[in-house]
Amino acid sequence: MLRAGGILIVSDHASNRVPSDIELGIDPALLSEHIAVDIGVAQVAEIMVREAGFSAFLGNVSRLVCDFNREEHQPATIPIASDGHAIPGNAIDHAGHEERLARFFRPYHDALAELLDASPPALILSLHSFTPVLASHPEEKRPWECGVLYNSDDRGARLAIPLLEAAGLVVGDQQPYSGKLLNATMNRHAEAHGRSYFGIEVRQDMIADAQGQARWATILTDVAKRVALALD
Numbered sequence: 001m002l003r004a005g006g007i008l009i010v011s012d013h014a015s016n017r018v019p020s021d022i023e024l025g026i027d028p029a030l031l032s033e034h035i036a037v038d039i040g041v042a043q044v045a046e047i048m049v050r051e052a053g054f055s056a057f058l059g060n061v062s063r064l065v066c067d068f069n070r071e072e073h074q075p076a077t078i079p080i081a082s083d084g085h086a087i088p089g090n091a092i093d094h095a096g097h098e099e100r101l102a103r104f105f106r107p108y109h110d111a112l113a114e115l116l117d118a119s120p121p122a123l124i125l126s127l128h129s130f131t132p133v134l135a136s137h138p139e140e141k142r143p144w145e146c147g148v149l150y151n152s153d154d155r156g157a158r159l160a161i162p163l164l165e166a167a168g169l170v171v172g173d174q175q176p177y178s179g180k181l182l183n184a185t186m187n188r189h190a191e192a193h194g195r196s197y198f199g200i201e202v203r204q205d206m207i208a209d210a211q212g213q214a215r216w217a218t219i220l221t222d223v224a225k226r227v228a229l230a231l232d
Contacts, residue, residue, distance in 0.1 A: 010124055017060060018064070022089065038130075041129050068185060109188065147175045149178070159198075159230050167222075
């Protein structure tokens, strides 16, 4: 349970679950890849919440069913393609789109808003992971071990980046994505309310196994604590 003044981990893409009544029309093997789930983040969050003062709010369906880290009516909220793979089951009409929003998107954001209002945290950690190589752009190098994302409010990010670098990590500032463009959940629930946060993207090969997950849970727990204390 989130305690007021604690640290809340929010992970929009923690699950690869596809409800049995939704047929995406893809090879099931793709559900284990980055287009369907942020690999490793659920396991990292599970370890982190063992620490006093930490709680987690995790998405419970695949981003291919509904991507919570988008604006409600963006095409990518229910994607028809991802990293070169067509998602034919998402070629749905307006009524089908509305049904997905009502079933998944709005309840997710309503529940998160209610939680944050009831127990305002000292810090929100937006936890994601990224693939080392995009299949659609194999020539693009992604050397960062993690990236820190933010939009207008960079208070948490400016504290987190040097702490992560001090841990010996190769850290991207707005890499491999920019929070100016991909920050919908934090824009809505953190920046719009003046809540302190930072976004973290961990490269998926770093947290693909139990050893890596444990290592990164330790790193992120320490960094989040230090950021929260510095912002207090």
